[in-house]
Amino acid sequence: xxxxAEPTTPSFSPLYQQIKxxxxxxxxxxxxxxxxxxxxxxxxxxxxxxxxxxxxxxxxELAAGNLVVRRQGKGTFVATHAEQHVQYRFLKLxxxxxxxxxxxPGPAExxxxxxxxxxxxxxxxxxxALRAGDAVLQVQRVLSYAGRPTILxxxxxxxxxxxxxxxxxxxxxxxxxYAMFETEFGVRMVRAxxxxxxVLPQPEQAALLQVTAQTPLLSVERVAHTYxxxxxxxxxxxxxxxxxxxxxxxx
Amino acid sequence: xxxxAEPTTPSFSPLYQQIKxxxxxxxxxxxxxxxxxxxxxxxxxxxxxxxxxxxxxxxxELAAGNLVVRRQGKGTFVATHAEQHVQYRFLKLxxxxxxxxxxxPGPAExxxxxxxxxxxxxxxxxxxALRAGDAVLQVQRVLSYAGRPTILxxxxxxxxxxxxxxxxxxxxxxxxxYAMFETEFGVRMVRAxxxxxxVLPQPEQAALLQVTAQTPLLSVERVAHTYxxxxxxxxxxxxxxxxxxxxxxxx
DNA sequence: CAGTGGTCTAGACCACCAA
DNA sequence: TGGTGGTCTAGACCACTGC
Numbered sequence: 292x293x294x295x296a297e298p299t300t301p302s303f304s305p306l307y308q309q310i311k312x313x314x315x316x317x318x319x320x321x322x323x324x325x326x327x328x329x330x331x332x333x334x335x336x337x338x339x340x341x342x343x344x345x346x347x348x349x350x351x352e353l354a355a356g357n358l359v360v361r362r363q364g365k366g367t368f369v370a371t372h373a374e375q376h377v378q379y380r381f382l383k384l385x386x387x388x389x390x391x392x393x394x395x396p397g398p399a400e401x402x403x404x405x406x407x408x409x410x411x412x413x414x415x416x417x418x419x420a421l422r423a424g425d426a427v428l429q430v431q432r433v434l435s436y437a438g439r440p441t442i443l444x445x446x447x448x449x450x451x452x453x454x455x456x457x458x459x460x461x462x463x464x465x466x467x468x469y470a471m472f473e474t475e476f477g478v479r480m481v482r483a484x485x486x487x488x489x490v491l492p493q494p495e496q497a498a499l500l501q502v503t504a505q506t507p508l509l510s511v512e513r514v515a516h517t518y519x520x521x522x523x524x525x526x527x528x529x530x531x532x533x534x535x536x537x538x539x540x541x542x
Numbered sequence: 543x544x545x546x547a548e549p550t551t552p553s554f555s556p557l558y559q560q561i562k563x564x565x566x567x568x569x570x571x572x573x574x575x576x577x578x579x580x581x582x583x584x585x586x587x588x589x590x591x592x593x594x595x596x597x598x599x600x601x602x603e604l605a606a607g608n609l610v611v612r613r614q615g616k617g618t619f620v621a622t623h624a625e626q627h628v629q630y631r632f633l634k635l636x637x638x639x640x641x642x643x644x645x646x647p648g649p650a651e652x653x654x655x656x657x658x659x660x661x662x663x664x665x666x667x668x669x670x671a672l673r674a675g676d677a678v679l680q681v682q683r684v685l686s687y688a689g690r691p692t693i694l695x696x697x698x699x700x701x702x703x704x705x706x707x708x709x710x711x712x713x714x715x716x717x718x719x720y721a722m723f724e725t726e727f728g729v730r731m732v733r734a735x736x737x738x739x740x741v742l743p744q745p746e747q748a749a750l751l752q753v754t755a756q757t758p759l760l761s762v763e764r765v766a767h768t769y770x771x772x773x774x775x776x777x778x779x780x781x782x783x784x785x786x787x788x789x790x791x792x793x
Numbered sequence: 794c795a796g797t798g799g800t801c802t803a804g805a806c807c808a809c810c811a812a
Numbered sequence: 813t814g815g816t817g818g819t820c821t822a823g824a825c826c827a828c829t830g831c
Contacts, residue, residue: 303827305800331816342802347817355606357793363817364809381792483792488783489740489758507740507758513792532739539790541632541734541764542608554808556819582797593821598798614798615828800826807819 310339311349318358318369319518325371325473329359332367358481372480373470381469381483381515384442384535400438404499405431406458408450415447418514418525426450430461433499440500441535444528452478452523469515478523483515487537492529500531509537561590562600569609569620570769576622576724580610583618609732623731624721632720632734632766635693635786651689655750656682657709659701666698669765669776677701681712684750691751692786695779703729703774720766729774734766738788743780751782760788 323329336343353359361367416423427447434442464471472478490510497504509530517523574580587594604610611619660680667674678698685693715722723729741761748755760781768774
């Protein structure tokens with residue numbers, strides 16, 4: 292606001308950016324839930340006292356960031372991991388023989404190996420913007436495709452927002468885990484970043500994936516963020532790549 | 543055009559999409575070279591007989607696809623791998639300790655291991671949309687960071703567009719290889735897709751990277767495309783991930 | 794200063810959907 | 813049929829660049 296403080300700040304914010312921020316606030320505050328429609332462009336325009344075109348440009352950017360989905364003739368809806376056409380939006384592992392070509396890895400069998408409350412180690416705390424020793428939820432599970440264990444992943448969640456999450460609730464839930472986070476805990480994952488390495492498994496890891504300790508695996512460390520770039524999940528995955536590969540499109 | 547032929551085709555093309563196609567054609571035809579400005583929005587509007595806003599929306603999409611770069615007050619320029627802020631746009635390997643945080647892996651020493659003309663094998667031909675036996679150029683090189691061999695890559699180029707490419711010219715060129723393809727051969731890479739696996743190296747590969755044959759490595763197979771999604775390069779890379787990692791942002 | 798892209802508006806019309 | 817998002821236009825004004 293005061294142009295004296297930040298020299299590198301563009302001392303100018305377009306109207307549509309301000310509108311975008313306002314809509315973002317309402318999304319974060321849960322004024323409209325995932326899957327629900329947000330008010331029409333005309334209604335938002337009159338609410339904020341700007342033209343429809345300005346609201347339109349704001350929503351354009353939200354839609355580009357997958358925060359919102361437009362459907363012609365129906366309205367604009369809060370994006371969700373549940374009913375979304377692209378389920379498992381953040382999972383880039385696809386079968387080598389992808390006949391359909393749609394990157395759909397097919398149905399996965401999920402096995403919860405472990406689920407318990409613990410305290411954040413230094414690196415987990417750093418990734419989740421907590422303090423070391425804070426309460427976290429720790430889950431370990433295996434995903435299998437066609438009976439073949441393929442992904443072993445361990446994930447950490449901050450304890451407070453996910454109070455009440457148990458192994459049983461995880462087991463009972465059908466569909467993407469991120470969809471459960473939305474409907475059960477009101478936490479919507481919006482963005483994620485992954486660091487990928489090639490590693491050899493520890494003996495216990497090898498056993499869970501039914502491979503030898505000499506089998507090279509993809510190590511995928513993901514930090515998923517909710518609104519305002521707040522980190523809400525750390526996930527460390529080990530991917531078998533003998534029948535699958537990690538697919539990435541570089542625009 | 544004829545709505546009878548294709549049942550699933552949206553028998554409707556917005557004006558700005560048509561304008562986008564026209565601009566794309568000019569880009570492909572080389573009417574404006576990489577780094578050069580394209581005509582102003584007003585000029586394009588009058589050339590195509592549409593309003594400035596329509597041209598604007600067309601250019602918006604081209605800019606979103608990194609085909610073109612807008613610079614306020616100066617004009618709109620054909621994107622290039624050379625002077626682009628993000629050099630090595632397609633290289634996602636970054637140092638584990640990235641102090642600057644800009645993903646800049648720093649200067650690389652390049653060593654050409656091999657460069658020769660050969661004939662396309664079946665899989666190379668399929669990737670490059672050629673026929674098996676067609677002339678291809680085959681290059682093998684090593685990239686080192688701080689004296690440490692980190693990337694071993696082998697790449698195949700279709701023989702015809704790259705007539706005259708030799709090991710010497712590769713060695714002499716400073717800067718990104720894709721920048722050379724632009725200025726020397728008029729081939730601009732626009733999009734790429736990568737398939738990533740974890741593998742163990744062959745003995746010769748291990749020697750070139752100065753690692754043991756038990757060191758897990760990232761296998762990165764990239765197909766790079768020029769305009770109209772035409773494949774123009776197949777690149778198979780082996781990445782050491784003991785001091786670097788592959789970084790990916792999931793929007 | 795003139796020329797460029799960037800923002801904002803107001804209004805018209807079209808395509809899609811549901812009741 | 814009415815409401816939604818999608819397209820297109822025309823014009824005004826702003827911000828940035830270079831001369």
